Amino acid sequence: QKEVEQDPGPLSVPEGAIVSLNCTYSNSAFQYFMWYRQYSRKGPELLMYTYSSGNKEDGRFTAQVDKSSKYISLFIRDSQPSDSATYLCATALYNFNKFYFGSGTKLNVKP
Amino acid sequence: DADVTQTPRNRITKTGKRIMLECSQTKGHDRMYWYRQDPGLGLRLIYYSFDVKDINKGEISDGYSVSRQAQAKFSLSLESAIPNQTALYFCATSDPRDPYNEQFFGPGTRLTVL
Secondary structure, three states: OOOEEEOOOOEEEEOOOOEEEEEEEOOOOOOEEEEEEEOOOOOOEEEEEEEOOEEEEEOOEEEEEEOOOOEEEEEEOOOOHHHOEEEEEEEEOOOOOOEEEOOOEEEEEEO | OOOEEEEOOEEEEOOOOOEEEEEEEOOOOOEEEEEEEEOOOEEEEEEEEEEOOEEEEOOOOOOEEEEEEEOOEEEEEEOOOOHHHOEEEEEEEEOOOOOOOOOEEOOOEEEEEO
């Protein structure tokens, strides 16, 4: 079983839609949770990070972690064509020695 | 100029050949990483180095070796390339003073082994 599971999509939505991206993880010891965004032919870039359970909001983006169900979510409000990318969730232990990445969900926002 | 650069950006080689992928960074970070990305499998860690004298295996190190020539340089070698090493390879860096250890990725090297 992979440490982090993520639906690969692709997910296609109209501009302005609310997008929900999700991951599950297996190790209850994970404490840090990240979302990276990867544009085509580019390396991933950190989008958001959270520690333990709860929500974190940054503009149109909200990251949510439910440690009881080992579930990670990213919500995008008022989605834009520029949000079209692959989104990767990632987890890490307290010491951050290694990251465990999901396989990525490809999102296409249609104008 | 890019903070993390990788050379070459694309490479096609044949089975059995020795290949070296190079990574350089100008961010001044001590920590450097090599990942490979495959469709459906995501990013998987090959090797990581927390300083010039520190080298650690990741989850898929078999068939690979690395060299940390300086704080700014970390190279990945495939001693005898095989077709299932065809993938997109990323180098990344991070700053140990960053509480979230944000990973800064290079643009990637697309390697094809025939």
